Amino acid sequence: MTAEETAEETAEETAQVSAQGRAVGTPSPRVDGRAKVTGSAAYAYDRPVDDPVYAHPLQATIARGRVIAIDTVAAAGVDGVLAVVTHRDAARLADTEDAELSVLQSDAVAFRGQFIGVVLGETPEIARYAAGLVRVEYEEEPHDTELRADRTDLYRPERVNEGFATDTDEGDVDAAMEAAAVTVDQIYTTPMEHNNPMEPHTTVAVWDPGGGFLGDARLSLFDSTQSVHAVRSTLARVFGLRPDQVRVMSPYVGGGFGSKGMPHAHNVLAVLGARAVPGRPVKLALTRHQMFSLAGHRTPTIQRVRLGADEGGRLTAVAHEAVEHTSRIKEYAEQTAAGTRMMYAAPNRRTAHRLAALDVPVPSWMRAPGEAPGFFGLEVAMDELAVACGLDPVELRVRNEPEVDPESGRPWSGRHLVRCLREGAVRFGWEGRPAVPGTRREGRELVGLGVASSTYPYYRIPGSRAVVAYDGRGRYTVRIGAADIGTGAWTVLTQIAADALGCPLGAVSVEIGDSDLPRATVAGGSSGTASWGSTIVAACRAFRHAYGEDPPRGAEAGGEMPRDPDAKRFSMHSFGAQFAEVRVDADTGEIRVPRMLGVFSVGRVINPRTARSQFIGGMTMGLSMALHERSVLDHRTGHVINHDFAEYHIATSADVMDVDAVWLDEEDVHAGPLGARGIGEIGIVGAPAAIANAVHNATGIRVRDLPITPDLLLH
């Protein structure tokens, strides 16, 4: 291939889906909408299976130590119990490198709630009753679950999540802070939080042992996952199978928000159970309680943010140092301060991450890992700086707008934060904001407005493949093992395929959620539309290239995710401005949020209907994070004591009034063939800070610890 051909191919690969497309940009109703509102959409547990077995897990009731005796005799003797599997008799795993997935392989207990066995019964009632009859004796060791910034055992992880550098240090932050006319130096904390998708993590596993003329063993699963291919490859490795011996299906997924982004211990436990009753489907649905120990969580953070500025509010120093926890058996290091590296112009900048490895469940991804907690610290600090400088918080941010990415020095592919802030200020009525905090009272209520910036990186993950097939009668099928966890991906991918093929929306069916489909990357990092969408564009172009406009019956062509040459030349991020109004009851401290508005810049929006839902859904979760959510670890027992919806509060209808989102009409010409940068997570980023800043504006009380509860406002 000549250089010219390569250049041509690159240009063709990266050419954007043009505006002449008919489906992209329109608010198409969800292709899965009718199935969802009528209840016919079958989630993992709902799939009909013959002769099911029900699994009820056994969990450790200590936070650290060993199981020295486990008496399963009474449980095994219950009529209808098929097996009780513990570390004594569980199948040995082929790969135990991932300690989270090394289930029932030893007597060690590394956190409270860890699996120590599973009971398999003919009915859920039998399995659960029998589980209660198992007697366990432990040798308990002292445990430690308390995150503090003054711990002497904090360590520096090699990298943090998404491969970011652990620390950065540019210029001389200490000297700049010393010399600055105005400074902010505060500690901000965010609590342990749990994803809590409405659908509990569920696996239905069937083990077909094969052997003899039956051929190889086969493992099939209905699983609630954000990535069928990640579950397949991981379980294949753990159980010593080839990937083609494993099939994972999940057409409908009841939310995930990161917790279903990678397999967890329950997947392995279900398969261990299935191996004990070969040929029968084993149904394992975690209870809501169990999810608090076994399905990941957001690490608590302690963040020190230092800002130095001149009298005009121009930043001279930005430092963001975060302390987090991880589990002792598996490291997860979140990138709390990574977003700060590119956010504002300042010659002197420092970020750092330190971890405490504790006897806690394994933390993992939760919607906008890094940015969601990190931008609480940074954006509340920016509000404090605005107050210290006597500047409007919108104006302060405008003055610190960097021309190029301060960290990499690269030009922006499209940074429109200032437009978002200005547009939002007009739409929200920002000029009516009380200039002096705590001065607007209406009846019993103190009223205030707050703002915060938002950002999220553009992630496009290579590794997906799509296949397009034609049935000879006007219908195209596009196959890709993607996941729609509520994002609207199914609909959006259909729109993209229709435009890329140049055919009506109704002529395209997209098949997703099955590992027998061409491999696809995870529904995570707001990367789905850009990654799978560009893959589908490539497949559709290959199809038209091979068959033209009049393909024969059975015509089929595939494509891989095209390269992304601009990703290395530009700094690519989405941005947004979050506005909130709060009303605080002066007598009770009750906080209400009558209005929130987000203005976002995300490149091209493929479907305004599902996009708006994603934005306001993220903002609603941000409201929930601001006012309600906190997992309470009892350090005496290592137990999350508020492990249900009665005590772990998430926002409900009565908490959520007017939440609206708008976006700039644009496309990012550097963001692949779609010009879209991803929208699933940016809605939560900055929302808690906007509410905290509005609370300050309403009351004059600065809250630096989430969640903001009424007691904090009763002084």
Added chain:
Amino acid sequence: MDARITLRVDGRDRSLTVDTRTTLLDALRDHLSVTSPKKGCDHGQCGSCTVLLDGRRVVSCLTFAVAHDGADVTTAEGLVQEGEPHPVQRAFLEEDGFQCGFCTPGQICSAVGMLEEVKAGHPSRVTDDLTGPVTLDDEEIRERLSGNLCRCGAYVNIVAALREEADS
């Protein structure tokens, strides 16, 4: 202990034998393969399992099946009449009142039951006049649907869907 019961589910009489420990939700899901009511918490805290039991909305995870021999149960699937979605289901589609869809059948059953309660004049915590007819404004809708959690955060659109219904 087992018991033989009959339930009328979505217009069909269904006889089944249940363990007396079996909840109505598990009877529907595990025994009758009626899976539109979902199990989100099994503690009556999330509302995903809401069905209409003899016309009233209940969380089916908090009641035993054996206590409802002869009862009439309507799930979201049963709200579809002759292939046509119920007006509330159509309003959810119109306003994009859901994302992952897991809480949706419960939200819809809850909303249908709620509209009947309003019609019957039942007051809620936010109703000013406890004796007169109820005006179904946004505050009333939000209050009355707060037993149904949605982690995707579709509340604004759900309220819009029901505002449409209240106006019609």
